[in-house]
Amino acid sequence: MRKKQGEKFSSIKKSLEIFKKAEELIPGGTQLLSRRPRQAAYGVSPMVAERAKGGYFWDVDGNKYIDTVMAVDSVILGYCDPDVDKAVIEQIKKSTTFSLLHPIEVELAEEIIRTIPCAEMVRFGKGGGEADAVAIRIARGFTGRDKVAFCGYHGWHDWYISANLESSGNLNKYLLPNVPTKGVPKCLSGTAIPFEYNNLSSLKEVLEKNKEEVACVIMEPSKTNLPVKNYLNDVKELAHKYGALLIFDEINTGFRLALGGAQEFYDVTPDMAVFGKAMANGYPLTAVVGRRDVMEVSKDMFISSTFWDDNSTIAAGLACIRKIKREKVTDHIWKMGGRYAKGWNEIVRKLGIKAELKGFPCMTSIAFNYGNKSFVNQLNTLYCQELAKEGVFGYIGYSFNISFAHKEKEVDKVLEAAERALSVVKKAIDQGSVKGYLKAEESKPLFDKRMV
Numbered sequence: 001m002r003k004k005q006g007e008k009f010s011s012i013k014k015s016l017e018i019f020k021k022a023e024e025l026i027p028g029g030t031q032l033l034s035r036r037p038r039q040a041a042y043g044v045s046p047m048v049a050e051r052a053k054g055g056y057f058w059d060v061d062g063n064k065y066i067d068t069v070m071a072v073d074s075v076i077l078g079y080c081d082p083d084v085d086k087a088v089i090e091q092i093k094k095s096t097t098f099s100l101l102h103p104i105e106v107e108l109a110e111e112i113i114r115t116i117p118c119a120e121m122v123r124f125g126k127g128g129g130e131a132d133a134v135a136i137r138i139a140r141g142f143t144g145r146d147k148v149a150f151c152g153y154h155g156w157h158d159w160y161i162s163a164n165l166e167s168s169g170n171l172n173k174y175l176l177p178n179v180p181t182k183g184v185p186k187c188l189s190g191t192a193i194p195f196e197y198n199n200l201s202s203l204k205e206v207l208e209k210n211k212e213e214v215a216c217v218i219m220e221p222s223k224t225n226l227p228v229k230n231y232l233n234d235v236k237e238l239a240h241k242y243g244a245l246l247i248f249d250e251i252n253t254g255f256r257l258a259l260g261g262a263q264e265f266y267d268v269t270p271d272m273a274v275f276g277k278a279m280a281n282g283y284p285l286t287a288v289v290g291r292r293d294v295m296e297v298s299k300d301m302f303i304s305s306t307f308w309d310d311n312s313t314i315a316a317g318l319a320c321i322r323k324i325k326r327e328k329v330t331d332h333i334w335k336m337g338g339r340y341a342k343g344w345n346e347i348v349r350k351l352g353i354k355a356e357l358k359g360f361p362c363m364t365s366i367a368f369n370y371g372n373k374s375f376v377n378q379l380n381t382l383y384c385q386e387l388a389k390e391g392v393f394g395y396i397g398y399s400f401n402i403s404f405a406h407k408e409k410e411v412d413k414v415l416e417a418a419e420r421a422l423s424v425v426k427k428a429i430d431q432g433s434v435k436g437y438l439k440a441e442e443s444k445p446l447f448d449k450r451m452v
C-alpha cells in the first residue's frame with residue numbers, strides 16, 4: 001500500500017536493504033557522490049527511488065515525496081515530461097544510434113546557436129565533467145598553452161582535480177574539503193590554478209605569475225554568490241589581455257538564470273561555454289559551445305566518442321529547449337522561486353531563526369548563520385530529516401531546485417513542511433543541541449576522515 005504525501009513516514013526498510021547490497025557491489029553505492037544517502041538524513045530520508053512523475057517521486061518502500069533536488073538540478077521540466085518523453089520514444093522507433101549523422105543533431109545545433117549568445121558552433125557530449133574537459137582541451141589546442149585558471153566546480157577529470165596536487169586545499173572552496181588526488185598524475189601539479197570569485201586582483205596575480213602559460217580562465221559565472229558590478233566583464237578583459245580564453249561553465253546556470261544562461265543574464269559573452277544538466281530534462285546531454293574560430297580547431301584534434309552522437313538524448317534536448325521557450329519555463333522558475341524564497345524567509349523571521357536563502361530566487365541555497373560549523377551541520381541534517389518526515393525530499397544544505405512541474409500547490413506544500421521542520425530546528429537551537437531531536441546520522445563532508 002502506498003502512503004500519500006503528507007502522511008508520517010515510518011519505514012525505509014527496503015531502501016536500507018537495497019542500498020546495503022549496492023554498497024557491496026558498487027564502490028560507494030552510487031556513481032554520483034551527491035546521490036549517496038549521507039547527502040540526506042541517513043536513516044530517515046529515502047535512499048532508493050522506484051519511480052517519479054512531475055515534481056514527485058516514490059521510494060521503494062512506497063513513500064511519496066515532493067522532490068526538491070530534481071536529480072541534482074537536471075530535471076527542469078519535471079519527471080517523465082510528456083513532450084520530452086514523446087520525442088525520445090519517437091526517436092527510439094527510428095533508432096537512436098546510426099553509423100551516420102542524423103539530421104536532428106544539426107537541428108539541435110541550430111536551436112542552441114539561436115539561443116546561447118556565444119554559440120557559433122556546438123559539440124555534444126554526455127557528462128558535465130567530460131564536457132568541461134573537452135572545453136579545456138580545445139582551449140589548450142587553440143592557444144598552445146597548458147595552464148588553466150579556474151573558479152568553481154568543474155567535474156572529476158584529471159585537469160581539475162590536479163589543482164589539489166600543489167596544495168591540498170585548492171579545491172576546498174569550490175568543491176569539498178580534502179578532495180583526494182589519488183590516481184591523478186603528479187606531473188599535472190601547478191597546471192590548474194584557482195582564483196577567488198569577485199576578486200579581480202586574485203585572477204590578475206595568477207595570470208601575471210603564469211604569463212603566456214594560461215590557456216583559459218574557466219569559471220561558474222555565478223552561483224549563490226552574485227558578481228559585483230562589472231566583475232564578469234572585467235574578468236573577460238583581463239583574460240584577453242593575457243591571451244587567455246574565457247569559458248563560462250553554465251552547467252548550473254544554463255536555462256535557469258536565463259534561457260541563454262548567465263552570459264545572457266549578465267550580458268557578458270565568453271569565448272566558450274559549457275552546458276549540461278537541464279539541457280535535456282535529465283537525459284544525459286551536454287554541449288560545448290563557442291566562437292567559430294576557437295571551436296573549429298577541435299575538428300583537427302582527437303576529441304571523439306561513440307555515444308556523443310546518440311540521438312535519444314539529442315531528441316530529448318531539442319524537445320526540452322523548445323518547451324522551455326514555448327512555456328516560458330525560466331520565468332516560471334523565477335516566479336515560483338520568488339514565492340518560495342519569500343515564504344521561507346518569512347518563516348525563519350517569524351520563528352526567530354538566524355538563517356537565509358542565499359542567491360537568486362531561481363537558484364538558492366540555505367544558510368543557518370550560527371558560526372559553529374559542526375552545529376550548523378547538525379541543524380542542516382535535522383532540517384533535512386524533518387522535511388523527509390513531512391514527505392519532502394532534500395539534500396543537506398540544499399534549498400529547492402524548482403522545476404516547471406512545481407506549481408504553487410507544490411511550493412506551498414514545501415513551505416508548510418518547512419515551517420513544521422524549522423519549528424523543530426528552532427527547538428534544537430534554543431536547547432543549544434540537536435540531542436533528542438536528531439534521529440538520522442549526522443551528515444559528514446564526503447572526504448571527512450570520520451566518514452565510513
Ligand SMILES: Cc1ncc(COP(=O)(O)O)c(C=O)c1O
Nearest residue numbers: 127128129153154155249251252
Ligand atoms: C558547474 C558544474 N560543472 C560541472 C559539473 C559536473 O557535471 P557532471 O556531474 O554532469 O559531470 C557540475 C555538476 O554538478 C556543475 O555544477
